[in-house]
Amino acid sequence: MKPKEVLEFSDSALMIIWEDEHESIYLYEELRQLCPCATCNELRQSGERGKKGKTPFKRIIPLETPLKNLQIKPDRIDPVGLYAIRFKWNDGHETGIYPFEFLRRRCTCEKCKPN
Numbered sequence: 001m002k003p004k005e006v007l008e009f010s011d012s013a014l015m016i017i018w019e020d021e022h023e024s025i026y027l028y029e030e031l032r033q034l035c036p037c038a039t040c041n042e043l044r045q046s047g048e049r050g051k052k053g054k055t056p057f058k059r060i061i062p063l064e065t066p067l068k069n070l071q072i073k074p075d076r077i078d079p080v081g082l083y084a085i086r087f088k089w090n091d092g093h094e095t096g097i098y099p100f101e102f103l104r105r106r107c108t109c110e111k112c113k114p115n
């Protein structure tokens with residue numbers, strides 16, 4: 001499954017229209033948190049591993065970033081081959097490559113939501 005169009009839905013959300021006409025909307029903030037790159041994966045895992053939490057999940061966003069004031073959104077969205085897109089986030093992070101399959105599986109619309 002591939003997107004037919006990738007659009008800015010609002011200041012805080014992205015819309016993907018898929019080949020099968022299905023429409024998905026993703027909050028940038030959620031996409032940022034889902035970042036599938038190795039660094040973020042590791043941070044998430046160490047976050048999940050424990051309350052001992054030497055590396056809390058929040059650290060995905062660099063510490064110097066004034067989190068509360070930052071509206072996470074992409075500065076750029078680039079295609080990666082024929083299978084993925086990459087976001088360059090306004091917090092400077094840009095190593096996350098989001099395969100289309102990954103995005104489609106995370107569609108949060110009524111139809112796709114598990115009950």
Ligand SMILES: [Zn+2]
Binds near residue numbers: 093096
């Ligand atoms: Zn990442």
Ligand SMILES: [Zn+2]
Binds near residue numbers: 022023109110111112
């Ligand atoms: Zn859906």
